[in-house]
Amino acid sequence: MICRLVYSTVRKILDMALLSRPLTLVCLVLIDSQPVLAQTSSDGAFRTDRINALILIAVFCAAVLLYTRWARQGRPLFLRKIPGLEAVEEAVGRATEMGRPVLFIPGISELDEIETIAGISILGRVAKITAQYDTPLTVPVRYPLVLAAAQEMVEQSYVEMGKKDSYDKDIVRYVAGEQFAFTANVNGYMMRERPATNIYMGAFFAESLLLAETGNAAGSIQIAGTARPEQLPFFIAACDYTLMGEELYAASAYLSHEPLMLGGLKGQDFVKMLIVAAIVLGVILVSLNLGGDTFLEWFEAV
Amino acid sequence: MRTTVPVAIAFLSGFLMVVSFFFREEATFIGGLSQNLLIWLTIVGGFTLLLGVVSITRVNWNAVKARKEGWIFKVFTLVSIFAMAVPAVLPSSWSPLFGRAEGSIYDWLFTYLDMPMMATMFATLAFYIASAAYRAFRARTAESTILLVTATVVMLWRVPMGEAFLNQFPGDIPTFLNTYIMNGANLAVQRGIIIGAALGAASMSLRIILGIERTYMGKG
Numbered sequence: 348m349i350c351r352l353v354y355s356t357v358r359k360i361l362d363m364a365l366l367s368r369p370l371t372l373v374c375l376v377l378i379d380s381q382p383v384l385a386q387t388s389s390d391g392a393f394r395t396d397r398i399n400a401l402i403l404i405a406v407f408c409a410a411v412l413l414y415t416r417w418a419r420q421g422r423p424l425f426l427r428k429i430p431g432l433e434a435v436e437e438a439v440g441r442a443t444e445m446g447r448p449v450l451f452i453p454g455i456s457e458l459d460e461i462e463t464i465a466g467i468s469i470l471g472r473v474a475k476i477t478a479q480y481d482t483p484l485t486v487p488v489r490y491p492l493v494l495a496a497a498q499e500m501v502e503q504s505y506v507e508m509g510k511k512d513s514y515d516k517d518i519v520r521y522v523a524g525e526q527f528a529f530t531a532n533v534n535g536y537m538m539r540e541r542p543a544t545n546i547y548m549g550a551f552f553a554e555s556l557l558l559a560e561t562g563n564a565a566g567s568i569q570i571a572g573t574a575r576p577e578q579l580p581f582f583i584a585a586c587d588y589t590l591m592g593e594e595l596y597a598a599s600a601y602l603s604h605e606p607l608m609l610g611g612l613k614g615q616d617f618v619k620m621l622i623v624a625a626i627v628l629g630v631i632l633v634s635l636n637l638g639g640d641t642f643l644e645w646f647e648a649v
Numbered sequence: 650m651r652t653t654v655p656v657a658i659a660f661l662s663g664f665l666m667v668v669s670f671f672f673r674e675e676a677t678f679i680g681g682l683s684q685n686l687l688i689w690l691t692i693v694g695g696f697t698l699l700l701g702v703v704s705i706t707r708v709n710w711n712a713v714k715a716r717k718e719g720w721i722f723k724v725f726t727l728v729s730i731f732a733m734a735v736p737a738v739l740p741s742s743w744s745p746l747f748g749r750a751e752g753s754i755y756d757w758l759f760t761y762l763d764m765p766m767m768a769t770m771f772a773t774l775a776f777y778i779a780s781a782a783y784r785a786f787r788a789r790t791a792e793s794t795i796l797l798v799t800a801t802v803v804m805l806w807r808v809p810m811g812e813a814f815l816n817q818f819p820g821d822i823p824t825f826l827n828t829y830i831m832n833g834a835n836l837a838v839q840r841g842i843i844i845g846a847a848l849g850a851a852s853m854s855l856r857i858i859l860g861i862e863r864t865y866m867g868k869g
Contacts, residue, residue, distance in 0.1 A: 392677040394670075401671060411855055459690055461850045464857070468864035491701035492694050496865060520708045521701035525763070527770035539719065553774060560777040563784075574846035576839045584785035592842045593849030599864055600856075607861050615852040622844060 399645055406621070411614030418610030426609065431570050431588035432601050435469075435546070438568050439476045442543035448483035449473065450542040450567070452558070454549015455529060458492040461596070462574050466549030467493070467500050468599035469572070473546060474504035478513060485542070486519040489529045494521045530554040534561040547571040547586070548595060551578050559585035572598065656860040662686060663858035705730065733758050803830060 418424055442449045451473055453466030470486065477484040486501065488494045497519040505514035523529045534557060537545070545562040547555070547569070555571075555578040562569050563585050571582035572590030582589045590598060593615070600608030625646075633639030665682050672680035709723040717723075737755035741748030749755045786801070788794040805811035806826050815822040856862035 392672050392680065394673060397671055404667070407851060408855060411852060415861070457694070461853055464865045465853060468862070471864050490694075491697035491699075491704075494700055494704055495697055499866070500864070517704075517708050517711070519704075521704040523705075524701070525767065527767040528763075531766075531770055553771060556777050556781060557770065557774060560781055574842075574850065576842045576846075579842070581781065584781045592846035596846070596849030596853045599853075599862060608856065611852050611856050611861065615848050619845065619848055622848075 407614070407618050410617045411611050414612075414614040414617065415607055415610030418606035418613070421606075424606075424609050424613050426601065426612065429590065429594050429597070429601055431572065431590045431594070432598055434568075434570060434588050435473060435602075436476055438544040438546070438570060439473065439480060439482055441568060442477075443480040443482045445543045447541060447543035448485050449477055449544045449546065450533075450537065450562075451484065451486045451546045452533065452549070453486065453488065453493060453497060454547075454551060454573070455489045455526060455554065456550035457490050458496055460550050462550040463493060465596050465599060466572075467496055469546075469548045469595075469602070470497060471500045471504050472599075472602045474501040475508050478505045478508040478510040481510070481513060484518050485536070485540075487522040487529070487533050487536070488519060489522065489524060489526075491521060494519055526552065526554055530557050533558060537561050537565045537567070541565050542567050545569045547573070547582070548590070548598070549573065550575060551582075556581040556585060562586075652863070652866070655866050656863065660858055660860060663854065667858075702730070702734070799830065802826065 414424070439449055451470055453470055454460070454463045456463050458464065474484060476482075484501070486497055488497055498516065501518055502511075502514050502516075505511055522532045536542075537558075538561065542562075542565070545558075545567045547558060548571070551558070551573050552575070555573070559569060559571065559582055569586040570588045570590075571586040572595040573579065573582065574592045574595055576592070579589065579591055597612050600612050629639060629642050629646075631637075632642050665679070666686065669679050669681070669683040674680040674684065706727065709726050712723045713720045713727070733755055736747050736753065737749050739747035741750055741753065745752055746754050782800070782804075786793075786797040788797050802815075802822075803826060806815055806823055812823055853862065857865065
């Protein structure tokens with residue numbers, strides 16, 4: 348109910364302000380929040396110094412809900428092609444033709460990381476394809492919680508494709524809790540079994556290049572996706588396709604083609620547009636010394 | 650019921666975590682709720698550790714029973730799991746070799762086997778970087794040539810000998826690299842990726858909280 352109230356309020360503002368004037372909205376919000384920023388936040392249970400974050404969350408939620416509603420109403424939503432995701436089915440097909448397995452690693456972080464959840468979502472799609480083609484799938488994991496979630500996901504995928512008999516609980520296996528012990532095990536598997544396709548989707552750290560280079564040496568086609576900017580260069584250098592940052596989170600919606608999920612992507616893009624506008628405005632205000640400090644202070648607590 | 654309860658739990662948990670961000674932890678119950686939830690997560694995670702041990706034992710034991718290629722290494726894996734785990738969980742009052750204190754079997758195996766092996770794996774990263782760089786830095790197009798030149802100069806700058814070599818040239822090349830390449834172009838692009846990734850994570854979190862995305866439950 349609260350979401351509906353916020354959404355309807357913001358929608359009225361958007362309709363009045365016209366979607367082509369997001370700067371107007373940002374300025375209105377800034378002007379309205381000035382008295383709030385002037386308060387000291389030492390008293391009271393509610394943190395008034397974070398009210399700007401609340402406003403941004405409200406705008407974000409409203410944008411996502413608005414575009415989701417439009418998607419449900421059947422409005423066409425344009426999505427650019429993501430080569431890495433387009434290549435997933437082709438890569439699994441390659442593994443099927445070669446009679447070699449597919450290796451999928453949903454990151455090496457715990458299940459409380461959103462990247463791991465994104466990786467497991469993609470695992471569900473990949474598992475459906477491997478079930479359809481009867482391609483062997485191996486999913487090594489580093490944490491038991493991820494093991495439980497991934498096993499559930501893969502089993503459900505096999506059941507949905509009518510291949511429950513082909514499902515083996517050991518498709519998803521717990522390997523090791525230590526980062527490099529995990530890496531050593533997976534590298535050894537790659538060199539012995541020579542999987543045709545390696546898919547890395549999730550949070551990776553120093554072992555990213557170890558995994559990708561070993562996979563390259565084993566002759567596998569590799570598709571990687573992570574939101575860690577410091578690991579992206581390694582994946583880009585060593586993998587055939589790389590999903591960067593938000594593309595990893597968009598993968599689930601992209602592969603499902605469900606209007607509800609696609610609407611969320613468009614809402615996210617709208618907020619990104621607002622942020623870009625705010626950055627440009629901030630640069631202009633600071634460069635021309637037109638009260639840029641006040642503008643920057645507003646974003647400090649966000 | 651099988652779908653509704655997990656979605657309801659996900660909604661409540663996510664909503665409470667968001668709400669607790671706006672309240673003082675020390676002043677209100679709801680403000681400190683996020684910390685409590687994280688502690689509960691750790692406790693639940695501890696229970697699932699048994700799943701991991703069962704999984705790794707089953708996979709390796711089946712490989713040993715079937716005498717698959719390299720089965721002897723699976724035996725080493727099984728022996729090392731229990732050789733490290735069993736003495737660690739036994740009470741140290743029984744023997745100074747038990748438990749995880751200094752001088753115990755667990756501590757000795759961790760310090761003299763585990764840590765050197767982890768350091769070795771990390772050290773091989775340098776050679777992998779060299780092989781990846783050799784393959785990736787090719788002057789095929791204008792952009793790849795710029796990448797090649799920039800990467801070569803930055804890698805040279807990062808080692809003391811290279812920095813000393815660059816200082817021989819007129820103009821403060823290391824400062825230029827630091828200011829305009831690392832803290833300019835590189836940082837700007839990283840921030841752009843971080844902003845995009847953060848929004849993507851927020852969007853995915855919102856979809857999970859509202860029950861739009863249920864793939865984490867195994868519901869494709």
